[in-house]
Amino acid sequence: MSDDDLDALALLHDPVRRSLYEAVAGSGGEVGRAEAAEAAGVSRTLAGHHLDRLVEAGLLESGFRRPERGGPGSGRPAKVYRRAAGERSVSLPPREYGVLASVLAAVVDALGAEEEAERAARAAGERLGRGHRGEPVEAVLRARGYEPYAARGRLRLRNCPFHALSREQPLLVCSMNLALCQGLLAGLGDVPERAVLDPLVGECCVSLTSKTNED
Amino acid sequence: MHLAQLNVAHLRAPIDAPELATFVELLEPINDLADAAPGFVWRLKESEEDPTATVVHDYGDHLLVNFSVWDSIENLWNFAYRSAHLGVLRRRREWFLRVAEPYSVMWWVPEGTIPTLAEAMARLGHLKAEGPSPAAFTFQEPYDSNEAANLPAAAEVRK
Numbered sequence: 001m002s003d004d005d006l007d008a009l010a011l012l013h014d015p016v017r018r019s020l021y022e023a024v025a026g027s028g029g030e031v032g033r034a035e036a037a038e039a040a041g042v043s044r045t046l047a048g049h050h051l052d053r054l055v056e057a058g059l060l061e062s063g064f065r066r067p068e069r070g071g072p073g074s075g076r077p078a079k080v081y082r083r084a085a086g087e088r089s090v091s092l093p094p095r096e097y098g099v100l101a102s103v104l105a106a107v108v109d110a111l112g113a114e115e116e117a118e119r120a121a122r123a124a125g126e127r128l129g130r131g132h133r134g135e136p137v138e139a140v141l142r143a144r145g146y147e148p149y150a151a152r153g154r155l156r157l158r159n160c161p162f163h164a165l166s167r168e169q170p171l172l173v174c175s176m177n178l179a180l181c182q183g184l185l186a187g188l189g190d191v192p193e194r195a196v197l198d199p200l201v202g203e204c205c206v207s208l209t210s211k212t213n214e215d
Numbered sequence: 216m217h218l219a220q221l222n223v224a225h226l227r228a229p230i231d232a233p234e235l236a237t238f239v240e241l242l243e244p245i246n247d248l249a250d251a252a253p254g255f256v257w258r259l260k261e262s263e264e265d266p267t268a269t270v271v272h273d274y275g276d277h278l279l280v281n282f283s284v285w286d287s288i289e290n291l292w293n294f295a296y297r298s299a300h301l302g303v304l305r306r307r308r309e310w311f312l313r314v315a316e317p318y319s320v321m322w323w324v325p326e327g328t329i330p331t332l333a334e335a336m337a338r339l340g341h342l343k344a345e346g347p348s349p350a351a352f353t354f355q356e357p358y359d360s361n362e363a364a365n366l367p368a369a370a371e372v373r374k
Contacts, residue, residue, distance in 0.1 A: 112315070203297075
């Protein structure tokens with residue numbers, strides 16, 4: 001944990017900044033000042049001030065979007081905000097699970113033990129699911145950081161909770177993630193096959209097909 | 216700088232054997248997906264007419280090679296792991312043997328340069344012998360193009 005991480009995360013203690021951050025992060029793309037202000041229920045000026053603080057802290061990134069209608073009179077490019085790619089984490093006492101996860105993933109790869117890893121991931125998912133019986137799968141996935149949202153008749157997952165590891169060992173991590181999601185559904189008493197591989201740039205590799213469209 | 220990548224796969228059976236039929240069927244759609252992917256620059260093709268023709272080379276009949284150039288590591292990663300290509304990769308054991316040594320290598324090339332398969336195989340050998348470096352690396356330990364630009368890497372691996 002660095003002081004920078006702690007300082008950045010502490011910024012989100014402010015409810016206005018928190019709702020602005022959530023409005024930007026939850027959009028999955030770029031959000032203008034007006035849009036974020038509306039979502040947070042504050043003035044554009046105040047939103048702009050806080051959004052820029054979040055950019056300074058590295059939680060958001062800003063850029064400029066050209067007006068859709070070009071030519072004279074179309075106005076200045078609008079300032080837009082998107083979630084920064086970097087990860088922030090704070091753990092007290094300090095913990096470094098990422099390093100060990102990376103080593104273990106390399107071991108699985110070296111042993112060619114992907115199938116065993118997928119079985120273990122499915123079992124872990126089932127245990128997680130059993131602990132949340134009766135809860136909607138969307139809420140359980142949200143609580144695990146997947147950031148689910150509905151699109152094209154599916155429940156898509158905006159965030160990959162294993163992002164850094166998936167950069168190193170994508171095939172292993174994506175396969176384990178699929179198995180974990182299928183296990184989670186089974187543990188919840190849902191249909192495991194609803195979780196399918198559905199990779200999309202910038203998002204998770206898994207999505208959930210709708211319950212009514214199982215065929 | 217552009218990014219060159221070589222993949223080699225050890226076929227379970229000759230490419231025209233029935234065991235490989237499902238793989239051969241996927242060649243055209245997946246290659247089309249690659250050709251249309253953001254950041255795709257070039258790939259080695261055996262034939263412009265026959266999309267199922269795999270690259271013929273001198274490194275052993277059991278070896279399937281896949282050799283391409285991309286404008287960034289990000290775009291290559293997105294194609295490989297965030298497109299329908301991921302589902303095909305997950306089925307790799309149906310068609311290919313697992314090998315306990317590196318089967319993929321990448322390195323930076325100046326824009327406009329099309330590297331040769333001989334150089335690519337030398338880079339893979341370099342990775343196997345020396346481990347990852349800016350001259351020959353993988354997604355596990357990537358190097359950016361600035362790190363590669365200052366190294367006489369290409370000359371070194373051709374020795």
